[in-house]
Every structure is written in C-alpha cells, then in structure tokens.
Amino acid sequence: MDSATIRKKFLEFFESKGHKIVPSAPLVLKNDPTLLFTNSGMVQFKDNFLGNAVPQHNRIADTQKCLRVSGKHNDLEDVGLDTYHHTMFEMLGNWSFGDYFKKDAIAWAWELLTEVYQLPKDRLYVTVFGGDKGDNMPVDTDAESLWKQHISADRILYGNKKDNFWEMGEQGPCGPCSEIHIDLRSEDEVKKKPGKELVNNDHPQVVEIWNLVFMEFNRKADGSLEKLPAQHVDTGMGFERLCMAIQKKTSNYDTDVFRPLMDFIALHADNYKYGSDNKKDIAVRVMADHIRAVSFAIADGQLPSNTGAGYVIRRILRRAVRYGFSYLNFKEPFMYRLVNLLALQLKDVFPELHKQEDYVTRVIHEEEISFLRTLEKGLKRMEVFDKSISGEQAFELFDTFGFPFDLTSLIARERGLTVDEKGFQEEMQKQKSRSKADAAKETGDWVLIGEDKKTEFIGYEHLESEIRIVKYRKIKQKNKELFQLVFDKTPFYAESGGQVGDTGVIESVNEKVFITDTKKENELIVHLSERLPESFGSAFFARVDARKRELTKDNHSATHLLHAALRQVLGKHVEQKGSLVNEKILRFDFSHFAAMTPEEIEKVEAIVNEKIRANIPLNEQRNVPIEKAKSLGAMALFGEKYGEFVRVITFDPQFSVELCGGTHVSATGNIGLFKIVSESSVAAGVRRIEAVTAQGAQDFVNGSMALLDELKTLMKNPKDISASLQNLIEEKHSLEKKLEAMYQQQANLMKDELARKVSKQNGASVIVEKVSVPNADTLKNIAYALRNQFADLLLILAADIDGKPQVAVMIGEQLAATNKYHAGNMVKELAKEIDGGGGGQPFFATAGGKNINGLDAVLVKGKSLI
RNA sequence: GGGGGAUUAGCUCAGCUGGCUAGAGCGCUUCCAUGGCAUGGAAGAGGUCAUCGGUUCGAAUCCGAUAUUCUCCA
Known part of the structure; x- marks a missing residue:
C-alpha cells in the first residue's frame, strides 16, 4: 500500500464514522507566545480545549503538518543520524469534542489498524495508564476493559505518568492516554525476546504508532485535578511510522515518503549507492528530511531570516547544505532542485507548495548561494591557523562568521590541527546564558x-x-x-x-x-x-484611541486596494507575504521576482487612487462559509489559518475581495490619497512596498514639495533642477581637481625656491626654512618632491598653516640608509618649541603644536641638530 | 530582543600594534602587436576610506552614535 493510499484510507475511515475532514493548519504559528511551530495535531484545536473557542464540529479528523525542532526529545542535530526522527512529519488524528469517548476511540483505532491496514494482531501491544499515587489517580480500568474486548490481556501493558498521562502544559486540560505499539522485528528476533519487553524502550523497531488521549481533567494552578464538564478525545498517529509498519520496512526513510527524494539526491551525488557508507547515508537522510521542513515552512509564509521562526528555518536548511557539502561533495546549490519533486509528491494533500513552487525554489536557491558564500569565507579565514584552533577562535568563526563548528573540526582534522571543543562549548554556553538572561520573562x-x-x-x-x-x-x-x-x-x-x-x-x-x-x-x-x-x-x-484607529483603518483598506492593483499590474503570481498596518504607514510584502519599474509603481499608485476617488462602499460580510467566500474570488493567504466561517471584505466585487478580520473605512473615498513611499527587496522573490494615506500622504507630499521648493530657490529656479544639480556636482568635482593641481603647482614653485637654498653640510643637502602653506598636504608634497630631487636631503620645514604651526622633517633615501639621522626623533625634539608633539617614520615625520611664535626657535634648534 | 563582525575604486578584496602621496586583481579608456580566442604589451582614468561627532601634533586605522549589512543566541 503506498503512502498516498494509507493517508486516504485514514481520512475515509473517519469520514465514514461521522467525522468532518479539515485541512492541515499552517506549520508556522502566528499568535501563540508558547510555540513557534505546529508540533502536533491538536495545536489547531487548542482553543477548543481551553474554552477560548467553540468547536464547529464535535468530530474532526485530519492530517497535520508538524515541525519538531526544539524541546527535550527532538534536537535538530539528531535528525538523520537515526532512522526515525524527523523535523517535519505528518500527524494523522481524530478528535471528539464532548462527543464519543474511550469506547469508540479504542474500537475504531483497532478496526482501522487491523482491518483496513491489515496490521498483524500478534505484533500489536497497547498501553494504558497505570495510575499515579501523587495525583491520587487509579489505573485507567475503563480503557483496560475496553481493550480486552479486542486484544488479549497479556498484550495490555501499564504505563506510568510520564508515558501515559498527557498534559497540555503545567495547567489546563489533561487526561490518561492509551498508546498502540507495533513490533516490526524479524521472526527470529521476536522468538529470542518478546516484544512486550521492548515497548517504550527506544527500540527502533518496536515503536509507538498511535496515541489516544482521553481528556477528562483540568489541572489547576495548585496542581490538583478536577473533572471536566465534557470529555474529549485527541489522537495522534505518526504517518511516516505507520507507512513503515504497513510497508514492512525497518526505517521511515525506506518508505515511499522519503525514497524518491533520497534516490534523487544519491543520483546527483556522483550516483552514490545508498547504504554503502554510513556517513553519506546520514547526509542523504538529512537532506531528504530537511527539504520537507524548509519547503513547507516557506510555503506557509515563513522566510528564512535571522530571528525567531525564520532563523530556525535558516538553520535547518543550512544544516542540510552543510551535510551535502561535507559528505556528498555538493559544492553548488542543490537543495532547491528537490522542491519540484516534493511539490508533485504532495500536490493533492498540501497544494500550497505546488502552487508556490517557483517562489519556494527561488528562496531556497538564494539562501543556499548565500550560505555557500559564508562557507567560502570561513574556509579562507581558516587558512591562517597552522597548529591549533582555540575554543575562542572556533567560536568566533561560528558566532561571527557563521562557520559551523563541525566543519571547523572536520577541516582541522584534514590539516592535522587540533580544535579545543570544550572551550568552544564553554563560549557557546556563555552566549546562551547571555541571551536567556535578556529574554527572561x-x-x-x-x-x-x-x-x-x-x-x-x-x-x-x-x-x-x-x-x-x-x-x-x-x-x-x-x-x-x-x-x-x-x-x-x-x-x-x-x-x-x-x-x-x-x-x-x-x-x-x-x-x-x-x-x-x-x-x-x-x-x-x-x-x-x-x-x-x-x-x-x-x-x-x-x-x-479613535484618531489612531481611524488612521489605521485608512491604511488597512488601502492595503487591500494595493494588493488588488499589484495583481492587476504585475500578474496573478503576486501573493501577500507579510503586512504591517499602523496609524502612520502601511507596509506590504509580496511575492514578485524583479524590482518594480518606476512606470509600474506609478501605474499601481494611479489605480489605487482611482479606486479611492470612485468612493467604493465597503461590503463587509461576516460568517460566510469559507467555500462560499472562495467562490466569490476571495484571496486566502497561504500560511493563514481560517475557520470554517470567515469575514469577507469587498471593495467592488470585480476588484478587491479578501478574507480579513481587520477594520476598514466605510467607503474608499475616506482614504483621501495614497502615496507609495518606497519599493525595495526583503528576500529572494519578495518585494516590499511602503506607502502612506490620508493625512500621512498629505504630509508626505507637502514635505516633498517644500523640499523641492527650497532646493529650487537655493539654485535660483533653474529650468531642469536635476540637470543643473548634476552639473553642479560635476563642476564641483572638476574644481576640486583644479584646486588640487593648483596646490601641487604652488608646492612645486615652493620646492624650486627651497631647492635653491640648499647648502652642503656634513655630507648632506641641508634645507632649514620657514614656509607658509595652505594645508598639511601641500607641506607633505613639498617634502616628498625635494626627496625625489636630493638623495642626501636633510630637510627641516617650519610651516605656518593658517596660523597653526607645523614642522616637517624629511631625510633623503641615501642619507636615511646611513641611519645617521632619525626624522621621528628630530621632529619630537623640535616640537617642544611649538608646544606640541609629533612623530612619523625614520625618513619622514611631522609635528604640530599650539605656539605659532615658536617657529623661529624651531629653525635655530633645527640647525643645531645637523 | 541580546551579543559579535563588516562597510576602502564599477566588481572582489589587501591595508599589522595610529605616521604611504591609500594599494592589488578583474573591469573600463587610449595606443601598439597578433589571422581568431577569457590573447600579449604599454600608458591612463577612476576614492568624501558608509555618515556624523570625539581623542590626537597627526585617523582608512582608536573611541562613541547613526545607517546599511552579515552572523550567532533567545
């Protein structure tokens, strides 16, 4: 049975038992301070259990995209090393909200596994809650006796609080659970050791496949339990594991869920044969697993970034690139090529990826390029080490330059260097506690x-x-x-x-x-x-605050008009990727592959303003069934979770229809004026428009006009302000050049004059003079010019630069070679006369000071130094 | 949100612990050579060393702020 059929049968089975089949919620969560990603099937129903929302059906089933990348049992760094951990996986689940309870949940689970999927009964075990003294809870005898109707008593095991009592958090709904385990080992092994002894023992082939949670209590703040007014069922079955069991494989990765991806990877890794090298196998698994998590997260609207959920996605992708780079010799971007395969594979279950394939591919490609560049820079940085790499150095490579530690140690090993891993971990720990202290809440x-x-x-x-x-x-x-x-x-x-x-x-x-x-x-x-x-x-x-709300409303409605106008001008590939609306500005991120031309921006702005002037009245519809809303042409956003009934905001059914919970103007005319302030890029394939409306737009236009007027006045009202400014800049540039040339000329003249005053003393061409120059550069120029003329030069210049004293000492090349004179030392001595200090190189040094009257004393002292 | 880097010619980057007249390669312009090429040679143009302030006799270099950007952690 292939994986698509397995999934389909699950949903059909529960549909036949009166369940409403709902789509998977997005992978990325928006309004939950305790979670970044959906990590289990029940997440989207959390509010139903907490009493913050009323369920729309009392029987629901679905397959949910889940991401587990943090927490105690699922460190990202473990995925791929074994054969059963994943970042993204699907969780099949069925729910009862105050409807059926243990009896049906158990009977249906058994029926599905043994009759529909035909899993061997003699390989199945179930666990029930064995009671807990601390909580004063007895054994779940209800579940036990219900199970006995399906399975022999010796296959029912008792579990402790950790394994068989499920809690949402420290407080809230909870209850005993019952797990179904399967033994997938060979006949020989089963004979040697009964599977019973391996349940809940981390054996890769004796695994839990389904957890049935019976929610019947509420954990109160003081730790006590109280009976809930209604009982619920919450179940979760790992889809990949189920496929492994049904397809009789020994690893999740050997099922048709992963195999096509892995074959593609192996084929492009110089036709590597999977299974022949442990390290390479790990790399293949890592890549096959990670592309799923990354692709779906991006499709659900989470771009890789350097903070929060986006950073987690970046890390997952980079981990895959790292493994491919190190073990499979992928030195060029490759992960992005897997998107197509994955999109086709899951087209019918999770169409969001297939519909955004180009976009997702592009984002991943760009991200890979940038990481490979980071790697290249890190490799270059590593070249300076020749013996050992300290913990601090390894950490600096990682922390500041993004160069992964395992690559550092890999390369170090290749080059025979040692790396202080302990020191690295210590630095890492310091950084972690720093961040934690800051985020403490x-x-x-x-x-x-x-x-x-x-x-x-x-x-x-x-x-x-x-x-x-x-x-x-x-x-x-x-x-x-x-x-x-x-x-x-x-x-x-x-x-x-x-x-x-x-x-x-x-x-x-x-x-x-x-x-x-x-x-x-x-x-x-x-x-x-x-x-x-x-x-x-x-x-x-x-x-x-009514004023603020008013302005925010203007911006929000304008955002809808902008979205529609963008689709009209740029095409239907434009999808909202992010939005910020406050009282000052509106910011709209959308998928588009090139910078907008000024003409396109103008056109979009014109359309929006035209719609504003048309003063289209708002049509707000609440509690519209989602299917009906979609048939009205409402734009639903990828990565947004919608209930079964939605609110539809329409400004002209032919123009803008959106699902939206925000507040809006009663007619577009209220917006007054719409002005695009900037268009820029946020990531590969995503552009950002910032715009203002109403008062904000007026202020913006007035401000720009005022600035323009000011500039015009300053420039004496030229015909073409831009051209004349251009002229002005060019002219300034050429004047600067001319001035520089003038100074140079002046310096040359002065040089010639000084050259005439040269006298031979102690085998040197000596010049000790007072000069007046416009700037320090000129003084330097004169000194260097004289140096080129006399190889045995000994020059001391006391200069008046705009009333400030400066001294320059230059020793000719030939004379400098004799080490008889040291310009730096000489200038230090001379600087005393002008109340200053100085220094430089042995052949050329300068000093400045405060006492302009000391210049003559400098000359006297200068002569004495020769 | 917190930490660490980076910003130098059109591009990719050197420039050590203040003291080059701020450099290299590629690209560009002009000339010469060559039958064609990612050819060879010569000469040249091109820089507010991100911005603002400070320390200093002197700042690309040190300090502070801002902007942009990379990176790690939460």
Whole structure:
C-alpha cells in the first residue's frame, strides 16, 4: 500500500464514522507566545480545549503538518543520524469534542489498524495508564476493559505518568492516554525476546504508532485535578511510522515518503549507492528530511531570516547544505532542485507548495548561494591557523562568521590541527546564558474575577463600551512589570493580520488606566496595561484611541486596494507575504521576482487612487462559509489559518475581495490619497512596498514639495533642477581637481625656491626654512618632491598653516640608509618649541603644536641638530 | 530582543600594534602587436576610506552614535 493510499484510507475511515475532514493548519504559528511551530495535531484545536473557542464540529479528523525542532526529545542535530526522527512529519488524528469517548476511540483505532491496514494482531501491544499515587489517580480500568474486548490481556501493558498521562502544559486540560505499539522485528528476533519487553524502550523497531488521549481533567494552578464538564478525545498517529509498519520496512526513510527524494539526491551525488557508507547515508537522510521542513515552512509564509521562526528555518536548511557539502561533495546549490519533486509528491494533500513552487525554489536557491558564500569565507579565514584552533577562535568563526563548528573540526582534522571543543562549548554556553538572561520573562497565573468565557469583540461597531474585567495576570520582562487584562467584551482590536492592536483607556468613577496595546494569544484577546486597576470588580468604560484607529483603518483598506492593483499590474503570481498596518504607514510584502519599474509603481499608485476617488462602499460580510467566500474570488493567504466561517471584505466585487478580520473605512473615498513611499527587496522573490494615506500622504507630499521648493530657490529656479544639480556636482568635482593641481603647482614653485637654498653640510643637502602653506598636504608634497630631487636631503620645514604651526622633517633615501639621522626623533625634539608633539617614520615625520611664535626657535634648534 | 563582525575604486578584496602621496586583481579608456580566442604589451582614468561627532601634533586605522549589512543566541 503506498503512502498516498494509507493517508486516504485514514481520512475515509473517519469520514465514514461521522467525522468532518479539515485541512492541515499552517506549520508556522502566528499568535501563540508558547510555540513557534505546529508540533502536533491538536495545536489547531487548542482553543477548543481551553474554552477560548467553540468547536464547529464535535468530530474532526485530519492530517497535520508538524515541525519538531526544539524541546527535550527532538534536537535538530539528531535528525538523520537515526532512522526515525524527523523535523517535519505528518500527524494523522481524530478528535471528539464532548462527543464519543474511550469506547469508540479504542474500537475504531483497532478496526482501522487491523482491518483496513491489515496490521498483524500478534505484533500489536497497547498501553494504558497505570495510575499515579501523587495525583491520587487509579489505573485507567475503563480503557483496560475496553481493550480486552479486542486484544488479549497479556498484550495490555501499564504505563506510568510520564508515558501515559498527557498534559497540555503545567495547567489546563489533561487526561490518561492509551498508546498502540507495533513490533516490526524479524521472526527470529521476536522468538529470542518478546516484544512486550521492548515497548517504550527506544527500540527502533518496536515503536509507538498511535496515541489516544482521553481528556477528562483540568489541572489547576495548585496542581490538583478536577473533572471536566465534557470529555474529549485527541489522537495522534505518526504517518511516516505507520507507512513503515504497513510497508514492512525497518526505517521511515525506506518508505515511499522519503525514497524518491533520497534516490534523487544519491543520483546527483556522483550516483552514490545508498547504504554503502554510513556517513553519506546520514547526509542523504538529512537532506531528504530537511527539504520537507524548509519547503513547507516557506510555503506557509515563513522566510528564512535571522530571528525567531525564520532563523530556525535558516538553520535547518543550512544544516542540510552543510551535510551535502561535507559528505556528498555538493559544492553548488542543490537543495532547491528537490522542491519540484516534493511539490508533485504532495500536490493533492498540501497544494500550497505546488502552487508556490517557483517562489519556494527561488528562496531556497538564494539562501543556499548565500550560505555557500559564508562557507567560502570561513574556509579562507581558516587558512591562517597552522597548529591549533582555540575554543575562542572556533567560536568566533561560528558566532561571527557563521562557520559551523563541525566543519571547523572536520577541516582541522584534514590539516592535522587540533580544535579545543570544550572551550568552544564553554563560549557557546556563555552566549546562551547571555541571551536567556535578556529574554527572561515571568508569567504569573491568571487571576479570575468574573465568569471566564470567550471575549466578545464589538470593535467593528463600537469604539466605546462598558466592560468588566474577567481575569488578569502579571508578567515581568526586563524588570518591567506589565499587566494583561481580559474583558467580557471589548471594543479594542487585537493585533492581527498585520494591523496593530488598539490603544486607549478604561475608566471607572475613580480611576483611569491606559491600555498600551492589545494582543491575541490564539483566540484570547489580551489588553496590556502598566498598572492594575484598583477596583477591578466594578464596571469600566472602555474607550479606544479613535484618531489612531481611524488612521489605521485608512491604511488597512488601502492595503487591500494595493494588493488588488499589484495583481492587476504585475500578474496573478503576486501573493501577500507579510503586512504591517499602523496609524502612520502601511507596509506590504509580496511575492514578485524583479524590482518594480518606476512606470509600474506609478501605474499601481494611479489605480489605487482611482479606486479611492470612485468612493467604493465597503461590503463587509461576516460568517460566510469559507467555500462560499472562495467562490466569490476571495484571496486566502497561504500560511493563514481560517475557520470554517470567515469575514469577507469587498471593495467592488470585480476588484478587491479578501478574507480579513481587520477594520476598514466605510467607503474608499475616506482614504483621501495614497502615496507609495518606497519599493525595495526583503528576500529572494519578495518585494516590499511602503506607502502612506490620508493625512500621512498629505504630509508626505507637502514635505516633498517644500523640499523641492527650497532646493529650487537655493539654485535660483533653474529650468531642469536635476540637470543643473548634476552639473553642479560635476563642476564641483572638476574644481576640486583644479584646486588640487593648483596646490601641487604652488608646492612645486615652493620646492624650486627651497631647492635653491640648499647648502652642503656634513655630507648632506641641508634645507632649514620657514614656509607658509595652505594645508598639511601641500607641506607633505613639498617634502616628498625635494626627496625625489636630493638623495642626501636633510630637510627641516617650519610651516605656518593658517596660523597653526607645523614642522616637517624629511631625510633623503641615501642619507636615511646611513641611519645617521632619525626624522621621528628630530621632529619630537623640535616640537617642544611649538608646544606640541609629533612623530612619523625614520625618513619622514611631522609635528604640530599650539605656539605659532615658536617657529623661529624651531629653525635655530633645527640647525643645531645637523 | 541580546551579543559579535563588516562597510576602502564599477566588481572582489589587501591595508599589522595610529605616521604611504591609500594599494592589488578583474573591469573600463587610449595606443601598439597578433589571422581568431577569457590573447600579449604599454600608458591612463577612476576614492568624501558608509555618515556624523570625539581623542590626537597627526585617523582608512582608536573611541562613541547613526545607517546599511552579515552572523550567532533567545
């Protein structure tokens, strides 16, 4: 059975059991402070379990893209070394929200595995929660007796709290779980040692394939458990492992999920035969695994970058390049060539990659080029080491120049150098604790005041409202205390979809508290304040900063018009890749492969302004089923998570239809004026436009006009200001040249004059004179010119440069060779006469000072030094 | 968000612990040679050493700020 069929059968099976099949959520998370990436199937349903959102179906199943690159059990550096860890993997799951519970979950799991997939019953084991004294929890006898209806008692094992009691976090929903394990070893081995003894023992071929979580408790802040009002089921089955089991392989990498990628890699690595060299095999696995994580992250809108989630993606890609570079001799970009294969392979399951193949390929290619350049520079830097490389040096290579440590030690070994790995690790540790100290953040417990229910957002209609505080908590960051408040309903818009959060105040009869920002934590709307209201029990009057909201609205609606105009002018490949909308500016990142020409920019701007003047009324539709929204032509963004019902913002159905939760003008005319301020590049294949609207645009235009007027006036109103400025620059340049030539000429004249005053003393051509020159350069020029003329020169010049004294001493080449005179020492001595100091090289030195009247004394002393 | 680098000719980069009249290769211009070429030779143009401030007799070089950029950590 191929992997596509396995996946299809899973979804069909649960559909037949009344489940709604939903698409995978994006890999990259936007509004979750505790997670960067989706790391399990339940992430997209977190709010349903926490009570922040109401599920739209009570039975759901899907396959979810997951990324595990951090945390205790899944260090990125381990992936590829063994045969079963991955960065990106698919998790098949089925959920019940207050609907069916243990009985059906267990029965269906068994039916699917043994009847649909035909997995051998005599190789399956199940575990159930064996109880925990600390929590005062008994054995999960419900699960145990339910299992006994399907499987013999000796195949049911008890698990401890660590393996068989699942918790979302320190607080919140939790419950016992039941895992299904499979023994994939050969008959001989099974005879030697029963699989039972290897369950949960990290054996690569006796593995857990499915975890059924039965959520029935809530862990409270004091650690105690309370029964949830409704029971839920949350299951997760590793797709790659399941394929391995069904396809009777001994490694995930031997399934048809990875094999096509690996064959392609091996073929291009000088037709390497996979399986013949352990190190090379690892490299092949690393590359095959990592391209999946990187490609899908980019398709979901996460570009490689140097911070946060983007940095994780960069690191994954670079790790793959590093392995290819070191072990498979890939010295040119190669990873990008795998995208096509992957996109085709998963076209039907995750179409987002196939639809953006060109873009993703391009981003990866560019990123590879830049990393290979970094490697090249590092290699060059390594050339200076000849014996040993200290920990600090290795760390500097890594930390400052991005040169990976394992490459440093690899190359060191090749060249017979030693590397201090311990020292490197110490430096690394220092850096980590530095960063951690900086990012330290303490989050307090939520303190409940009113009834904890989902906050109603009323900000589309209201900017003011009476509200009550439902709960609050304290957070501490960089020694600054902040408070997060949650209201029963709120007019404050929480930052999302690029639009910044509202600010404003909440007031009661006797106090006023400023709301400095509004954010979303998943579905929860959180208001930030610098202090806690004293009487939070009472009602407050909440007021949003209306001016700011107004300006932000203008910018947000203009962003929609811009998006539509860009697609009209540049083509349908333009997709939003990022957006920032605040009261001052709008910033829009989009996929496009070349810099926009001035004509294109002008055209886009013209279209937007035309739509503004047409004063198109806003058509806002809420709770539109997503399928219907799409059929209206609404643009859904890759990497954005949409519910089943969405809000659709339309400005002329023929022009701009977008799924959007932001706030908008009632008609485009309100925007007034739209002005593009800049167009630039953010990454390969991504351009950025910054623009202003309304008052901002007016200020921008006025500012530019004022500047232009000022320039015109300064330049006496020329016909063509640009041409005359150009002229001015050229003229200045040529004048500079002429002036320099003049000085040179002057220096020559002075040189000739000085040359006539030369006298022979002690076998040297001596000149000791006072001169007046325009600048220090000229003095230097004279000295060098005389040096070229007299090989036995001994020159002492006391110069008046614009009223400042300076002394120059020059010794001719021939005389310098005798070491009789040292210009540096001489000038130091002479400098005393002008209250200054100086120095230089043995043959030429200068000194400056404060006392212009000392020049004559310099001459006297100068003569005495000869 | 925190740390460490970098910014010098059109391009790629040298320039040590202040004291070159700031250099190299490629490219460019002109001339000469060669049957063609990624040819050979000669001469030449091209620089606000990122910007602003400071220290110093003197700053490409040291210090601070800003901008841009690379890199590591969170």
